[in-house]
Amino acid sequence: MGLEQYKGVFIYAQQVDNVMSSIAYELIGKAKDLAKDLNTEVTAVLLGHNVSGLVDGLAEYGADRVIVVDDPELETYRTEPYAHALASVINEYKPDIMLVGATAIGRDLGPTVSARVKTGLTADCTSLEIGDFPLNPPENGEQKHNQLLMTRPAFGGNTIATIACPDNRPQMATVRPGVMQKLEPKKGAKAEVINYNPGFTKNNKYVEIINVIKQAKSVKNIMDAKILVSGGRGVGSPENFKMLEELANVLGGMVSCSRAVVENGWLPQDYQVGQTGKTVRPNVYFAIGISGAIQHVAGMEESDIIIAINKDEDAPIFEVADYGIVGDLKKIVPALTQALKEELA
Amino acid sequence: MKIVVCIKQVPDTKGGVKFNPDGTLDRAAMLAIMNPDDKAGLEAALRIKDETGAEVTVVTMGLPKAEDVLREAMAMGADKAILVTDRVLGGADTWATSSTIAGALRNIDYDLIITGRQAIDGDTAQVGPQIAEHLGIPVISYAEDIKVEGDYVIVKRQYEDRYHELKAKMPCLVTALSELNVPRYMTPGGIFDAYDEKEITVWGRKDLKDLSDSDIGLAGSPTKIAKASDKVRKGAGEKVTLDPSESVAYIMGKLKEKHVI
Numbered sequence: 001m002g003l004e005q006y007k008g009v010f011i012y013a014q015q016v017d018n019v020m021s022s023i024a025y026e027l028i029g030k031a032k033d034l035a036k037d038l039n040t041e042v043t044a045v046l047l048g049h050n051v052s053g054l055v056d057g058l059a060e061y062g063a064d065r066v067i068v069v070d071d072p073e074l075e076t077y078r079t080e081p082y083a084h085a086l087a088s089v090i091n092e093y094k095p096d097i098m099l100v101g102a103t104a105i106g107r108d109l110g111p112t113v114s115a116r117v118k119t120g121l122t123a124d125c126t127s128l129e130i131g132d133f134p135l136n137p138p139e140n141g142e143q144k145h146n147q148l149l150m151t152r153p154a155f156g157g158n159t160i161a162t163i164a165c166p167d168n169r170p171q172m173a174t175v176r177p178g179v180m181q182k183l184e185p186k187k188g189a190k191a192e193v194i195n196y197n198p199g200f201t202k203n204n205k206y207v208e209i210i211n212v213i214k215q216a217k218s219v220k221n222i223m224d225a226k227i228l229v230s231g232g233r234g235v236g237s238p239e240n241f242k243m244l245e246e247l248a249n250v251l252g253g254m255v256s257c258s259r260a261v262v263e264n265g266w267l268p269q270d271y272q273v274g275q276t277g278k279t280v281r282p283n284v285y286f287a288i289g290i291s292g293a294i295q296h297v298a299g300m301e302e303s304d305i306i307i308a309i310n311k312d313e314d315a316p317i318f319e320v321a322d323y324g325i326v327g328d329l330k331k332i333v334p335a336l337t338q339a340l341k342e343e344l345a
Numbered sequence: 346m347k348i349v350v351c352i353k354q355v356p357d358t359k360g361g362v363k364f365n366p367d368g369t370l371d372r373a374a375m376l377a378i379m380n381p382d383d384k385a386g387l388e389a390a391l392r393i394k395d396e397t398g399a400e401v402t403v404v405t406m407g408l409p410k411a412e413d414v415l416r417e418a419m420a421m422g423a424d425k426a427i428l429v430t431d432r433v434l435g436g437a438d439t440w441a442t443s444s445t446i447a448g449a450l451r452n453i454d455y456d457l458i459i460t461g462r463q464a465i466d467g468d469t470a471q472v473g474p475q476i477a478e479h480l481g482i483p484v485i486s487y488a489e490d491i492k493v494e495g496d497y498v499i500v501k502r503q504y505e506d507r508y509h510e511l512k513a514k515m516p517c518l519v520t521a522l523s524e525l526n527v528p529r530y531m532t533p534g535g536i537f538d539a540y541d542e543k544e545i546t547v548w549g550r551k552d553l554k555d556l557s558d559s560d561i562g563l564a565g566s567p568t569k570i571a572k573a574s575d576k577v578r579k580g581a582g583e584k585v586t587l588d589p590s591e592s593v594a595y596i597m598g599k600l601k602e603k604h605v606i
Contacts, residue, residue, distance in 0.1 A: 319581045326586040327589060
């Protein structure tokens with residue numbers, strides 16, 4: 001089947017406005033482990049226009065090699081020229097593994113490219129390892145070694161599945177930001193650079209960008225916070241969120257929220273934790289006035305410590321909280337903030 | 346103008362999940378709803394229909410009971426419904442699913458195909474873009490807004506910190522976010538029509554066009570499940586009911602114990 005021709009662990013080095021997205025470095029971090037197990041190298045694939053300045057950063061974070069596709073058509077992300085570029089790189093350089101960030105770009109580029117090169121794609125992987133498929137030697141048929149085993153939650157986080165792609169190459173996976181770790185950068189590290197251009201011809205799949213509207217990002221990323229004070233519908237009003245903000249401030253943390261809060265327009269989507277929001281893994285997660293729907297829990301259950309405050313003793317959040325307090329958040333939260341101010345003074 | 350909306354019947358993920366021995370989902374055993382992103386896509390199509398008189402066809406691939414979501418769609422206002430169902434299609438990953446649905450869509454005239462961004466069971470967000478790839482048409486994912494202007498769609502395409510306003514010539518495929526709109530309710534008259542007047546077309550394997558057996562079902566899926574299990578949920582910890590000042594003392598105690606403060 002020629003699968004042995006496919007070698008190397010490749011990652012898609014996502015850049016926006018010629019700034020590297022952190023996910024690229026995180027993917028390299030994981031790719032290095034996989035490459036070590038497979039006795040092979042890590043290659044970063046960089047698509048864009050005038051992006052050569054980003055190559056050194058990729059090398060410093062661990063890429064052995066960078067394939068650069070630099071073309072005016074790639075100035076701003078659009079599905080089609082980008083899919084053509086990445087699929088062409090894959091067909092030309094034949095990676096064994098291709099990792100893409102599960103971002104708004106990656107979750108569009110990944111499936112389009114995997115279908116184009118006729119391989120499988122596993123989305124939102126939380127862990128990646130080299131192993132055997134099937135896991136146990138089967139009665140009939142072979143057991144393949146050195147396969148990429150991709151683990152991911154499905155069903156709103158109710159199930160964990162481990163998936164392989166034994167008969168197609170490359171084995172493709174997407175990984176959400178914040179799941180894998182980037183390595184310490186090695187200043188001055190250099191990578192082999194290959195410049196490649198498959199040629200771009202406009203076809204019916206090219207769309208026109210009429211406008212790019214950036215949304216003022218005054219909010220820091222909740223995924224970076226070590227302590228999150230998260231509020232749900234039970235907080236009652238946008239004004240009441242000030243209580244949570246004060247608690248977050250005294251702890252050096254950040255405020256976040258459930259989907260209901262975003263739907264009510266109390267906070268922007270940047271603050272949303274959950275299946276359709278962000279996945280967070282802080283040291284401490286305060287779930288305040290949050291009922292604990294599966295889709296929310298899926299976004300925060302990896303927190304080290306979960307403290308829930310809710311006046312409903314039957315709220316599902318108490319099934320995942322380490323410490324559950326049944327009570328009135330409007331009384332408890334300000335008092336807690338006060339107690340902390342005194343303690344930490 | 347003809348719009349096709351691909352919808353999926355999904356297990357309501359608030360319930361528990363069940364598996365077959367081969368690791369695939371035992372969908373027959375669970376409570377089912379129309380996938381939320383798909384419903385938003387359907388609503389977007391119905392709003393275009395309200396404005397322009399477009400014809401809306403809903404298509405689903407699933408078990409025979411997936412007929413329920415087609416009836417629901419028709420009760421909301423969809424004109425036609427197609428159920429693609431066949432034993433050999435089961436256990437499909439996103440490659441096989443998208444190949445199958447493309448095989449069905451090749452039989453229909455369409456200007457615009459709308460799918461949901463992702464389903465709440467698979468959570469992959471892959472099938473929409475892959476259907477577009479199989480059909481050779483442009484795809485615009487993560488649509489926050491969809492407008493039709495002559496032969497073109499104008500879509501607000503969402504990214505983490507910005508959006509693009511895109512213009513694409515039809516035929517094309519757009520994937521909808523549930524943030525797109527608040528879907529309408531079914532009307533009593535709509536429900537009557539859906540069950541009494543309107544018919545569902547049922548297609549099996551033989552009705553699908555330009556589709557190889559090696560691209561369908563479990564056997565046609567390049568991704569294979571090595572193992573799947575119910576997540577061992579982080580178990581419940583302690584739960585206390587105290588007055589506010591005792592609650593504060595309790596929390597302070599735990600924060601100190603765990604060296605948070």
